[in-house]
Amino acid sequence: MHSESSPLGEFDLIQRFFKAGADAMRSNDQKMIALGIGDDCALLKPAAGEEIAITSDMLVAGRHFFMNANPELLGRKALAVNLSDLAAMGAKPIGFTLSIALPKVDAAWLEAFSKGLFAIANQYSCPLIGGDTTAGPLTISITAFGSIPSGKAIRRSGAKVGDDIWASGIVGDARLALAALRHEMNLPESDLKQIEHRMHNPTPRVELGMKIREVASAALDISDGLLGDLQHILNQSQVSAEVFLDRLPKSETLQKQSEDIQNQFAASGGDDYEICFTAPIDKRDAIDQISTALNLPLTRIGSVTKTAGVLEKLSLLNKNGVLLDETKSAALLKSFDHFVK
Amino acid sequence: MHSESSPLGEFDLIQRFFKAGADAMRSNDQKMIALGIGDDCALLKPAAGEEIAITSDMLVAGRHFFMNANPELLGRKALAVNLSDLAAMGAKPIGFTLSIALPKVDAAWLEAFSKGLFAIANQYSCPLIGGDTTAGPLTISITAFGSIPSGKAIRRSGAKVGDDIWASGIVGDARLALAALRHEMNLPESDLKQIEHRMHNPTPRVELGMKIREVASAALDISDGLLGDLQHILNQSQVSAEVFLDRLPKSETLQKQSEDIQNQFAASGGDDYEICFTAPIDKRDAIDQISTALNLPLTRIGSVTKTAGVLEKLSLLNKNGVLLDETKSAALLKSFDHFVK
Structure with a gap:
């Protein structure tokens, strides 16, 4: 139905670039993810005795990166800087949410961005589990989750x-x-x-x-x-x-x-x-x-x-x-x- | 030191409006929050047998709200729409992160926005536990967390x-x-x-x-x-x-x-x-x-x-x-x- 109202609308776009990447990672050993992308919420099922580390970083075009930045490298960096915060606490990555505002639907840009994003996600076994997509000035907001034995986080x-x-x-x-x-x-x-x-x-x-x-x-x-x-x-x-x-x-x-x-x-x-x-x-x-x-x-x-x-x-x-x-x-x-x- | 470089720089701003609101809620019965705002990550300590529901919504000025929207109501709505997603799964709110891009440091706007935000946060016992603040086109990105007995989420x-x-x-x-x-x-x-x-x-x-x-x-x-x-x-x-x-x-x-x-x-x-x-x-x-x-x-x-x-x-x-x-x-x-x- 959404495809009737637009050749590549919001839902198609999420489906095509982000959900596909998320689905491709389902086979990974992420036992802590009870439910990934596609419902009102994702569900994490923490292991007994583990705490969940949570960090959020927002990257704004023209401020954190050049407007014409290479989208593949941008996708890598957007997730990497969040994983860096997890690392600083000693946490093992579990997954992340991505909220992104895009000035327009640019399939080539999105393909390159998601390629970079999922390269890092795969490297660190940290799948996309949810998020939001909207029109707006290019802004990337990621929240990443990690697992850490209770009381062992480095503060x-x-x-x-x-x-x-x-x-x-x-x-x-x-x-x-x-x-x-x-x-x-x-x-x-x-x-x-x-x-x-x-x-x-x-x-x-x-x-x-x-x-x-x-x-x-x-x-x-x-x-x-x-x-x-x-x-x-x-x-x-x-x-x-x-x-x-x-x-x-x-x-x-x-x-x-x-x-x-x-x-x-x-x-x-x-x-x-x-x-x-x-x-x-x-x-x-x-x-x-x-x-x-x-x-x-x-x-x-x-x-x-x-x-x-x-x-x-x-x-x-x-x-x-x-x-x-x-x-x-x-x-x-x-x-x-x-x-x- | 930061106040030397700017009368109200990023860190002061977070401190003044958001950390204060977060601290005021520390006394609430949020036993699941092992560590709130102020470190590389927040830490959630889920109760035994509970899953964590996670949802993200991004609100962009001119798209989801009028540029001159009442900031207090905007603060309320920004959190409310995320709590609505938690509600749809049957989850009890635990806390949320806020990443916000602001075109300028406007103390009156921030005061009203955080007043509305923390009114909803208090009403639903859902404290701010982390996030990010940056300069950029007004964009509000919230990720909210809820707790739900394992297997009981309404999908x-x-x-x-x-x-x-x-x-x-x-x-x-x-x-x-x-x-x-x-x-x-x-x-x-x-x-x-x-x-x-x-x-x-x-x-x-x-x-x-x-x-x-x-x-x-x-x-x-x-x-x-x-x-x-x-x-x-x-x-x-x-x-x-x-x-x-x-x-x-x-x-x-x-x-x-x-x-x-x-x-x-x-x-x-x-x-x-x-x-x-x-x-x-x-x-x-x-x-x-x-x-x-x-x-x-x-x-x-x-x-x-x-x-x-x-x-x-x-x-x-x-x-x-x-x-x-x-x-x-x-x-x-x-x-x-x-x-x-």
Whole structure:
């Protein structure tokens, strides 16, 4: 009936691109999904002793991605950034809902977008279980669900004085790619090629999140900038920290830039989707083993401290262990704010 | 730190309007929420033997509501339409996430919006547990969670031949109000006053959904038009139906209109947020008792049938029990399609 009123109406569109992708995944081992797409609600049937982790991210065209962004990469990234939040709690992905506003029904765009989306969904065994589709300015809103043994989620509030502070992978490359694409700076084509994937195609650290559940005291994913995000841990754990700027893990490409650019992009560039976590110092060996097992660098960048009389203070040290001055420090601690241009 | 970069930046905004509202509800009896707003994920701790119902709805300015819509009513409606989906499965609300794109930080708008949002959240004991806030064209994306004993969800697929078809409340008034506000028709001011709340301030039938869990064979909420939505039940249950047009429950205000308008708006007006459900005929007394207990009309509008050789056919009968002709019938069966103007 709907096809009579429009050659490719809302219901056909959902059916063709999203339900097909969801159905193709039914055979996966998602025992926790009692009912997927197609009813008023989806139904999750949690395993005994498991909690459900829930995260939501909204991506807006012109704000989080360029209007003409490659739709396949966009589909990948839209889900990946949500899986990154699940990873930061140590959760195993279960499924996700997608609500999407589309300016028009563009079959080629939708095909590419859903290809990217379901590539990540398949890779992490995280099927689409519901959502909404409407006309409107291009906006992608995903809510993702993960499973985690009761009481084992890694919260932001658990950092203890004396803990090491760790960062996974490398930081700053997504910001460097953005700077080049926005023509804020000149970057050789070969350098851009090296790092561009870090902006367009981030890897959610799902395996890492599950593995550090037993060793980390606090964790979060780095989306708005490493040091700005780290401060959420400090605030919620009511502790301070010392971070050594020169220990921030950077790519060879970023290391070709000036020290100021290196520090700025690594410290507060954002869009990294790495995990920053804290752990007691007696877990260093265990963490090094996890790093080896995953073939993923895990770098100690500083320590959790308690500044007498001052709460939740993040102190930045240069390579000689000397405190940075306030102005320099403030610039590096700034998180990305979506309402400030 | 964020307040240095902007007088009212993203984090302050979340804190001020949404986290405050969420915190105010912490004292409620939401034992299923292990962790609310403020970390990478929220954590639900389902009760033993309970499934989690999940639904997502996206509302776009200029499409689902007027740009200058009253923000308090908008906040109410944005959550209410999601609770309506939970109700249609028979689920008890647990909590919701809100992702919202805002063109600018408008404190007065946000205050009114969150007032309406939390009024509904409080009324149904359904706290905000997470979400996302960003700059962008005004778009509201909510995912709501409900709890339901395992296997007890009312699915669309359970209708059986011989079942009655029921509708709650009245239908068509939201469409009548829209027609008046769009100046498609002239409606006396006093009539508009009578019915406007049906468009701006729908009541999710949460209590009804939970009460009909034991009697209904299938259910859904009426959002895109009663008969169009009913066809989802027919499709998923692989049955047909006969519906008596003159039995569709209409307000006195709608009954002042021509018979054609009455039928069109009641049958396919949309935005009703009532529940359409099927139930065996031996449940009529039980359903009448539910109606009395909730002081909510529940009306039998037709029957589930099996048309030999024809699947999933919805036949419309006039008040003399005579079949409507195909053209008239097709017009009344049309659902709202968000991509057809």
